[in-house]
Each structure stands twice: as structure tokens, then as C-alpha cells.
Amino acid sequence: MTRNTDTGDDSGDAVTDGGVAEDGQRSGFSPVAALNERFGSDFVESSQFWLPPFLLVGLFVYGAIIWNLLISLTDFTGFGTPDYSDLDLQMYSRALADSGFVDAAINTFILLVGFTLVTLALGLGLAILIDRNIRFENTFRTIYLLPMSLSFVVTAQFWAWMFNFNNGVINIVITSLGLGRVDWIGNPDIVLWAVMFALMWQFAGYAMVVFLAGLRAIPNEHYEAAKVDGASTVRMYWRVIIPQLKGSTISASVVLMVFALKAFDFLYSLVGGYRPPNGADILATKMVREAYANLNWAYASAVAITLFVMTLGIVGPYLYYQYNRGNL
Amino acid sequence: MTNQDKRLSRRHFVGATGAATLAGLAGCSGGNGGDGSDGGDGSDGGDGDGSDGDGGSDNTLEVLHAWTGGDGARAAEALVAAFEEEYPDVDHEFNPIGGGGNQNLDAVVANRLQNGDPPSSFANWPGPNLQRYEGVLGEVGGVWESEGFEDVMVDEAVDLHQYNGAYRAVPLGSHRLNCLFYNTSVVEEAGVDPDSLTSVSALIDALETVQSETDAIPMTHGASGTWTTTQLFASTMLGQEGYDAYMSFLDGSPDEAAVRATFESLAEILGNYINEDASSIGLTESNQNIIEGNAAFIHQGNWAAGAYRNAEDFNYDEDWGFKTYPGSEGMYMLHFDSFLYPSDNPSPEATEQFMAFAGSEAAQVAFNQYKGSIPTRTDVDMSQFGPYLQETQEDFASADQRPPNLQHGLGVPSETMTSLNDVISSEFSGPYDVDAATQGFVDAVSN
Numbered sequence: 001m002t003r004n005t006d007t008g009d010d011s012g013d014a015v016t017d018g019g020v021a022e023d024g025q026r027s028g029f030s031p032v033a034a035l036n037e038r039f040g041s042d043f044v045e046s047s048q049f050w051l052p053p054f055l056l057v058g059l060f061v062y063g064a065i066i067w068n069l070l071i072s073l074t075d076f077t078g079f080g081t082p083d084y085s086d087l088d089l090q091m092y093s094r095a096l097a098d099s100g101f102v103d104a105a106i107n108t109f110i111l112l113v114g115f116t117l118v119t120l121a122l123g124l125g126l127a128i129l130i131d132r133n134i135r136f137e138n139t140f141r142t143i144y145l146l147p148m149s150l151s152f153v154v155t156a157q158f159w160a161w162m163f164n165f166n167n168g169v170i171n172i173v174i175t176s177l178g179l180g181r182v183d184w185i186g187n188p189d190i191v192l193w194a195v196m197f198a199l200m201w202q203f204a205g206y207a208m209v210v211f212l213a214g215l216r217a218i219p220n221e222h223y224e225a226a227k228v229d230g231a232s233t234v235r236m237y238w239r240v241i242i243p244q245l246k247g248s249t250i251s252a253s254v255v256l257m258v259f260a261l262k263a264f265d266f267l268y269s270l271v272g273g274y275r276p277p278n279g280a281d282i283l284a285t286k287m288v289r290e291a292y293a294n295l296n297w298a299y300a301s302a303v304a305i306t307l308f309v310m311t312l313g314i315v316g317p318y319l320y321y322q323y324n325r326g327n328l
Numbered sequence: 329m330t331n332q333d334k335r336l337s338r339r340h341f342v343g344a345t346g347a348a349t350l351a352g353l354a355g356c357s358g359g360n361g362g363d364g365s366d367g368g369d370g371s372d373g374g375d376g377d378g379s380d381g382d383g384g385s386d387n388t389l390e391v392l393h394a395w396t397g398g399d400g401a402r403a404a405e406a407l408v409a410a411f412e413e414e415y416p417d418v419d420h421e422f423n424p425i426g427g428g429g430n431q432n433l434d435a436v437v438a439n440r441l442q443n444g445d446p447p448s449s450f451a452n453w454p455g456p457n458l459q460r461y462e463g464v465l466g467e468v469g470g471v472w473e474s475e476g477f478e479d480v481m482v483d484e485a486v487d488l489h490q491y492n493g494a495y496r497a498v499p500l501g502s503h504r505l506n507c508l509f510y511n512t513s514v515v516e517e518a519g520v521d522p523d524s525l526t527s528v529s530a531l532i533d534a535l536e537t538v539q540s541e542t543d544a545i546p547m548t549h550g551a552s553g554t555w556t557t558t559q560l561f562a563s564t565m566l567g568q569e570g571y572d573a574y575m576s577f578l579d580g581s582p583d584e585a586a587v588r589a590t591f592e593s594l595a596e597i598l599g600n601y602i603n604e605d606a607s608s609i610g611l612t613e614s615n616q617n618i619i620e621g622n623a624a625f626i627h628q629g630n631w632a633a634g635a636y637r638n639a640e641d642f643n644y645d646e647d648w649g650f651k652t653y654p655g656s657e658g659m660y661m662l663h664f665d666s667f668l669y670p671s672d673n674p675s676p677e678a679t680e681q682f683m684a685f686a687g688s689e690a691a692q693v694a695f696n697q698y699k700g701s702i703p704t705r706t707d708v709d710m711s712q713f714g715p716y717l718q719e720t721q722e723d724f725a726s727a728d729q730r731p732p733n734l735q736h737g738l739g740v741p742s743e744t745m746t747s748l749n750d751v752i753s754s755e756f757s758g759p760y761d762v763d764a765a766t767q768g769f770v771d772a773v774s775n
Contacts, residue, residue, distance in 0.1 A: 079441050079464040100750055165605030185552070186607025186758065271552055273431055277607070278753045292435040294743045295460050 065308065072301035082297070091302035101303065104286040107192055108310070111263060111282060115196045115203075116256045120249060122200060123207020128237060130208065131215045141212070144205035156269035159198040160185070185270075188279030195280055199266065203259060207252045214248030215241070254318045261311055264288070283307045389420040389678040391667070393451035394433040395699075396426030399634040403699035407500075410694035411685055418678045423447075429555075446670035448679040453737025454499065454666045458491040460742045466671035467494040471683045480705045481687070484662055484730045488738055497666040498687045501701035504630045504720055505661035505733045506563045506653040512646065514544045514624040522625075522651045528568040528593050531625075531654040535601040538624045546601035548623035550614030554752040555735050557598070558745075560627050561752075561769075562734035564597075565590040567655025571729050578732065578739040580773050588766040595760040607758060618648065627653060629663060629736075633716055634700035644716045652723075660727035663736050664704065740773060747772035 032044045072091055076082035095101045130140055147155065162169050163184035171181045184194040218241060226236040264284035267276040274289045276282070283303055291300035395404040401424070408422050425433040430452070437450050441464045458465065472478060472495045478486050481499065489497045508531075510522050518541040520534045535546035551557055566574045569586040576583065603609075603617065615632050617623035619639045626632060636648050644650075652659070667686050673679050685691050692703035697713050702721045710718045724730075732738030735745065751768030755761045 078460065078462055100754070103754075160608075163608065165608045181604070183605070183607060186605070188757070272427070272610070273429060273553055275554060275749065275753060277552065278757045281753075288435075289746065292431065292438055293746050295438060296743075 068301050068308075069305055071298055072305050074298050076298040076301075077294075077296050079295070091299050092306075094299065095302055095306065100281065101283075101286060104281045104283045105306065107280065108261070108282045108284075108307075110192060111196060111199075112257055112260045112310075112314075114193075115199050115260045116253050118196070119200050119203050119207050119256050120253060122204040123209075123252065124211050124242070124245070126204060126208040127211035127215055128241075130212060141209070144208050146205065147202045148206045150202070152265035153269045155198065155202050156266045159194075160270055162198075163194055185277050188277070191277045191280045195263070195266065195270070199260070199263060203256060207256065210248050210252040210255075211245060214245045218244050250318060250321065254315060257314045258311065261307065283310075387419055387675055387678055389418055389449075389675050389682055390447045391420070391422045391449050391451075391682065392425055392433060392437060392447045393422065394424065394426055394430045395451070396424045398638065399631070399698055399700055403695045403697075406694040406698050407691060410690050411682065414685055414688075414690060415681055418681060420678070420682075429553075441670060444672065446672055446674065448673060448675045449667045449669055449682060451500075451665060452497075452668050454491075454497045454664050454668075455488040455732055455738035456741040456744075457737030458496055458668070461496075461668065461670075462492075464670055464672075465491065465496040466669045466673055467496065468498060468669045468680065468683050469495045471495070471498060471680050471687070475684050475687055477687050480707050482704065482706060482724070482730065484732070485664065485704050488662075488664065488732065489666065497668040498683045499664045499666045499704040500686050501665045501692060501696040501699055502704050502724065503663040503665070503701045504724070505559060505663055505736070506566060506656040506659060507630050507632070508625055508627055508651045508653050509618060509632055509636075510625045510649050510651065511544075511618050511621050511623065512649050514538070514542060514621055515649075518542050518544075518624060520624070522649060525651060525654040526657060527655045528564055532593065532596055532601075535597065535625070539601060542624070544621070545603045545617060545623035547597060547625045547627070548614045548617040549598065549602040549606040549626075550609045550611045551606045551757060552608055552610045554749040554757065556611060556614075556628075557594075557752045557756060558748055559629070559733065559735040561590060561594060562739070563627055563653040563656065563661065564593055566659065566661060566731060567653050568593055570655075571659065571731060574731055577769075577773060578734065582770050582773055584766060584770050587769050588762060591756070591760075591762045591765050591769075594756070595762050598756075598758070599760055629733075630720060631700055637700065637714070644714070650716065650719075658728040660724050660730045661733050662730045662738055663701075663733050664738065665699075665701065744772055 036043045036045075070084065070087070071082055073087040073089065074082045074084060075086070075090065126144055130137055130144075134140070150158075161167075163171075165171060165181060165183055165186070168184070170184065175181060182190065185191055222240055222244070223236065226240045231239065261284065263282060267280060267282065267285055268274065271277060274285055274293060276285050283306060287300050287303040287307065290296045290303060393404060395401055404422065404424060408420075411418075411420065425436050433450070434452075437447070437452070440446055441461070446464065452461075472489075477498070485499050485502075489495055489499060508522070508525075515522055515534075515538070518534075518538040520537050522534075525531050525534055538544060538546040549556060549560070562574070565577065565586065568590055569583075573583055573586040577587065598606075603614070603623065606614070611628065611632070612635070614623075615626060615628070615635050618626050618632075619636065619642055630650075633644075633648075633650070636642050636644070642648060653661075667683060669679060669683060687705070689703070689705060689708050692705055692708060693712055695701075696703050697717070700717070702710075702713070702717055702724055706725045708721075710721050713721070734740065734748070737745075740748070748769060751765055751772060755764040755768055
């Protein structure tokens with residue numbers, strides 16, 4: 001992005017590699033032609049369409065991430081300007097020594113893995129059931145997908161009522177079965193699972209749609225061949241159909257994991273503040289608390305970078321996988 | 329060599345971009361010094377833009393506050409109306425930013441101060457809370473002097489509105505924190521006389537009586553946020569261990585035995601006498617237990633009384649009552665709602681007029697009678713206030729001591745407050761770990 005412009009060029013466009021441009025044996029040297037030759041026939045002509053968004057995204061997304069990284073290396077707190085002259089990893093070692101941070105990181109990880117796996121399983125189950133040529137197929141599909149169209153603010157309030165100790169539907173059902181009430185939100189050992197359950201309810205429909213599309217892409221012959229060979233229904237799905245859903249699984253899990261990292265909205269709306277119930281603190285809420293309650297900008301940036309690295313750890317392999325398959 | 333060979337395929341291009349990004353990342357983090365100063369320039373540019381923007385809206389007074397719902401919204405309206413009456417020529421814009429208590433307001437203010445685009449004034453707490461705004465607050469000593477605020481405000485207000493030797497803010501009203509409210513019919517049914525409760529142990533005995541004599545919750549508590557427990561700690565410590573122990577806790581030299589004894593009492597109260605759903609409800613629902621007669625006592629700041637006033641057929645002295653938190657008789661645990669003055673002010677003249685107004689009798693009467701708080705001036709005619717607030721004002725003016733609160737900015741800096749709440753969240757929101765909470769609190773204030 002920030003490579004040097006060849007000083008010899010009179011055109012304002014950055015020439016990425018002067019050496020290649022030289023081999024033109026035509027009468028006049030033209031950087032435009034050289035660029036087009038290198039990157040495709042419309043490279044310069046089309047640049048007016050892709051260059052502005054390219055630069056804007058570069059600056060405001062990647063530039064901001066890099067700036068964030070820099071701030072996390074300073075000791076910046078309060079107001080004023082950060083001092084960039086003394087950069088170190090102090091904020092990261094502070095994070096590792098901070099039990100609140102470690103708890104939040106563990107919770108984030110549990111949420112990430114648990115929520116994604118269970119949602120995938122649930123989505124797959126729903127997709128298979130719906131794919132069995134049932135009646136009212138579209139109605140069911142809509143019903144399952146509907147929760148995802150709701151905002152976190154709505155679903156969080158909704159589940160706050162569901163989980164209410166005295167009047168919540170869940171506790172009413174449980175007590176009518178003769179069991180004791182459970183403090184879903186207040187018990188630190190349970191609350192994370194309760195949150196996970198609510199998120200699962202919201203996103204199982206999404207996983208279902210992705211799997212359904214995958215199932216529909218499998219030719220009928222595969223089902224028929226399995227049947228002819230005498231495979232039971234369970235065996236057919238387990239051996240023949242599910243292995244073909246690898247692509248759907250991967251794309252759904254990436255999206256779900258990113259949603260899990262964004263559970264901030266849900267937790268914020270659940271309690272109406274930056275501090276989730278004890279036992280449900282995640283990195284995103286910790287980050288906002290450090291930044292806006294304490295004005296510990298550098299520390300909050302370090303938390304943000306940790307979160308970013310976690311996300312990258314998820315999305316990176318996926319991008320590499322897609323790249324290897326030639327999808328990018 | 330054909331053209332085809334020399335062209336980069338899209339896949340290669342993606343690969344190259346990825347590599348270039350990595351190289352860029354590495355380059356930037358390697359070349360720390362240079363990039364760092366660039367970053368600094370960038371934020372300087374932001375400052376410049378900010379003041380340009382201010383130039384455009386020079387005389388408009390912009391005040392940010394968080395009073396968006398119920399009492400608060402009505403009080404803010406009354407304040408604006410009174411301001412318009414007093415200063416009809418000042419262009420003004422009062423922007424409420426609600427949500428999450430003060431959290432959203434604080435976040436907006438922090439962003440704007442950071443970007444060099446301060447509002448004319450914003451509502452917040454004075455005292456050690458001002459520490460987080462170090463370097464971005466201006467001085468309003470001129471207003472304090474010309475309006476003679478030092479003579480009419482209580483001494484604590486005079487002290488707490490100064491930071492680094494200069495006045496940074498002007499108070500608008502005060503809530504009281506060491507309050508115990510009760511439902512009259514429930515305590516009568518239990519045979520408890522609230523006025524006789526003059527120690528924390530007497531309170532615990534009374535809670536036991538309520539539990540054995542009635543079906544009501546002895547003490548209702550809304551602990552979905554940790555702040556209610558932290559402020560209960562403050563009142564309990566003040567009531568049980570006394571003014572000096574509480575003040576030395578705030579000053580950073582806590583007596584561990586006093587902190588432990590306070591937590592032991594708290595563990596007894598919270599472990600035995602509160603509602604089962606405490607950890608999943610907030611203040612509003614908890615307070616509703618008092619109004620509906622489901623609970624005997626609640627500890628809160630006196631904003632809780634605002635809900636009683638708005639409830640139908642629920643009158644002071646008949647249906648609900650007030651008792652100073654047991655053991656803290658003669659003391660008024662302070663809270664201030666104040667307006668802070670940012671430096672680099674977009675409308676210095678209008679802001680100073682507004683500051684002078686905020687501390688005036690007209691503003692304090694207009695605002696506080698609806699907010700359920702009391703004026704911070706001691707020379708105000710209280711006839712427009714209800715009987716409960718009149719009594720509060722008398723207590724305020726005649727209090728032997730006015731210790732600052734712990735949870736609402738006046739006692740400790742905001743970062744310490746966050747640490748205290750972290751401790752409550754992880755160690756003292758059930759199960760109640762007295763040892764860990766004591767250690768956590770002592771550590772949090774000691775540094």
C-alpha cells in the first residue's frame with residue numbers, strides 16, 4: 001500500500017515494480033500500458049472504481065488496527081496525546097497478570113467454542129429434518145430463521161425476562177415439573193451457559209439455512225445410491241451426506257464464531273451496562289470498561305488487539321483454506 | 329512469453345496483497361519512532377479541526393447530561409425552562425444522553441474531550457472523580473467568586489469542586505446515600521420500630537424479626553449491577569465502624585479489621601435476609617418490592633424516594649418511611665450532581681453564565697424539587713419541596729459530618745471505584761467470600 005513511487009514516473013500512479021515495466025519493447029514507454037499488462041487489461045481504467053474504497057478501507061480499517069496496535073504499546077491513559085517514544089509490551093504483561101482479563105479471555109474462548117459447536121449441530125439437525133420433504137417446509141424455515149433477524153437488544157431483553165428468577169417462563173416450567181428455581185443470571189457457574197443458550201437459539205436458524213443450501217446442492221443420486229446399497233438413513237447421512245457438507249460447515253462456523261466474539265451487544269443489553277453478570281465477562285466488555293470507565297486507552301487497546309488476534313486466528317485459516325481451494 | 333504469462337492472476341494478486349499487508353504491519357511495528365510521531369501529528373490535526381468546528385457554532389451553549397427518564401427528564405426540563413427565563417438571549421442546546429446509568433454519557437464525553445471537541449459543559453460528579461478528566465478541565469473560579477458560592481455552599485462542596493487548586497465545576501443538587509427506606513405496614517406487622525435501629529447489629533436483629541414474623545422479604549436488594557452492593561458497603565461501614573474508619577478507608581489507609589467486620593455484617597445480611605432473585609434484578613424492580621409491600625427495608629440513595637412519590641397512594645410517613653442508615657445518625661453521606669467545565673470551551677461566556685445559573689437558587693429549586701434531591705446551597709427557601717425533602721435539607725444543613733460517598737465519584741477516583749466493583753462482582757455477589765473481598769477492597773484503595 002505504501003510502496004515508494006518511482007521518481008522517474010511522471011504519472012501519479014504508484015508503480016509497484018519498475019523492473020517489470022521495463023521490458024516493453026514498444027516505441028514509447030507507457031506506465032499505464034505497463035500496469036495494464038501486469039495486472040490485467042483494465043487495471044488503470046477500472047481504478048476509479050476500486051481505488052477509492054481500497055484506500056478508504058486501507059486507512060480506516062487497517063490503518064486504525066495498526067494505530068490501535070501502536071497505542072497498545074504505549075502507556076496512554078486519560079486525556080491528551082499518547083507518548084509514542086517509549087513502546088513496550090507492558091500492557092500485555094499487565095493483562096496476563098490481571099485475573100479479570102484471564103477470566104474474560106477464558107469465557108470468550110468457552111463461548112466461542114461451545115456456542116459454535118452446539119449451534120452447528122443444532123443447525124445441521126434442523127436442516128436435515130427440514131430437508132426430509134416435510135409439510136409446511138417454508139413456514140418452518142421462516143420460524144427458525146426469524147430470531148436471527150432480531151437485534152441483540154431485543155433478544156437480550158427477551159431472554160432477561162425468560163431467565164427472570166420469579167416470573168421467568170423457564171423457571172415457571174421448571175417449578176411446574178417439581179424442580180427448584182434456578183438463578184440463571186445470578187449464578188456465576190450458570191450464567192455463561194444461559195447466555196450461550198440464548199445466542200444458540202438466535203443463530204441455530206442461520207446455521208440451518210447454510211446447511212440446507214449445502215444439502216440441496218448434493219445430487220439426488222447420492223441419496224439413491226446409498227439407499228440402493230442398503231444404507232440405513234442414519235448411516236446414509238453419517239457416511240455420505242454429512243462429509244459433503246464440509247464447505248457449509250466451515251463457512252457457517254466462521255460466521256458463528258465472529259458472532260460469538262460480538263456477544264458484547266447481547267451482554268450490554270442484558271444488564272444495561274458495561275459490566276456483565278459475574279461469570280459472563282468477555283474480552284469485549286472488559287475492553288469497553290477499561291476504555292470508557294477507566295480511560296485506560298493503552299490497556300483497552302491491548303485487550304482489543306488480543307481480541308483481534310483471536311479473530312484472526314479463526315478467520316485466517318478459513319481464508320487460507322479458501323485460497324488453497326481457489327475460491328479467492 | 330505471452331501476455332497471459334506475464335499477467336498476475338487474481339489468485340496471485342490476493343496472495344501478494346496478503347504478503348504486502350503483513351510486510352506493512354511488520355514495517356510499521358518495526359519503525360516505531362517514525363510512525364509514532366506521525367500518529368501524534370494525526371491527533372494534533374484532530375485538535376485543529378475541533379476548534380475550527382467550534383468557531384462555527386461559537387455562541388451556542390451545549391450541555392450534555394444523562395437525565396432522560398422519569399424524574400430526571402422532568403427535572404432537566406424544569407432546569408432548561410428556568411434557564412430560558414433567566415437568560416433569554418443565550419443560544420442553547422441541552423442534549424440528554426441516556427442509557428446504562430451515566431455510562432453512555434461518560435463514553436460520549438470521553439470521546440469528545442479526546443477529539444478536542446468538548447461540549448460547553450456536562451453533568452458529572454466532582455471530587456476524586458475529576459481526576460479522570462485531568463488536563464481537559466478549565467477553571468470556573470471566577471464564577472464561584474462573583475456569585476459568592478463559597479459563602480452559601482456547604483464546606484464539603486467548596487472542597488470537592490476543586491481539583492489541583494482550582495474550581496472545575498459547579499454543583500446543582502445533592503442526593504443522600506446513607507438512607508434506609510421501609511414500608512410502614514410491613515414493619516408494623518413485624519413489630520419493628522425503625523427509629524430504634526441505631527446500629528447495624530440492631531438492623532440485623534430487625535431483619536431477623538421481619539423474617540420470622542411476616543412473609544415479606546426483610547431487605548430487598550437489586551444486585552444485577554454491583555454498584556448497589558458497593559454503596560451498601562459504604563453505608564454499612566460508616567454505620568458500623570464510624571466516620572474515622574470510613575474516611576481512612578477512602579484516604580487509602582484502610583483498617584483491615586474494620587473492612588472485614590463490615591463484610592461480615594454484609595455477608596450476614598445478603599446471605600440471609602434479601603430476596604432470592606436479587607442477583608437478577610435491578611434497583612427499579614427491587615424498589616417495587618417496597619411499594620407493593622413485599623419487602624420491609626431497602627438501602628438506597630434517596631433517588632429511590634422519587635419512585636414512591638410517583639406511585640399511587642403511597643405517601644411519606646403513612647405508607648413509607650425514612651431512617652438514616654443505622655449507626656450513621658447525624659451524618660449525611662454526600663452525593664453531588666454537578667456541571668463540569670471543559671477547557672478549550674466552545675462558548676466560554678455563555679458557559680460561565682450557565683455555571684452561575686446552575687449554582688443559583690432559581691436553578692437549584694427548579695431542578696431538585698423534581699429530581700428528588702436537595703439544593704447544595706444552604707440559604708434556599710424549601711417551601712416548594714415536599715416534607716421528605718424538607719427534612720433531608722434540614723439534616724443536610726445540620727449534619728455533624730458529611731462524608732463523601734464511595735460509589736458515586738466523591739470518595740475515590742473512578743479507577744479505584746472500578747476495581748472495587750470488580751471485587752464485588754467476583755467475590756461478593758454470592759457466594760460471599762469475606763476474606764477475598766476484604767483483601768480485594770484493602771488492595772484496591774491502598775495503592
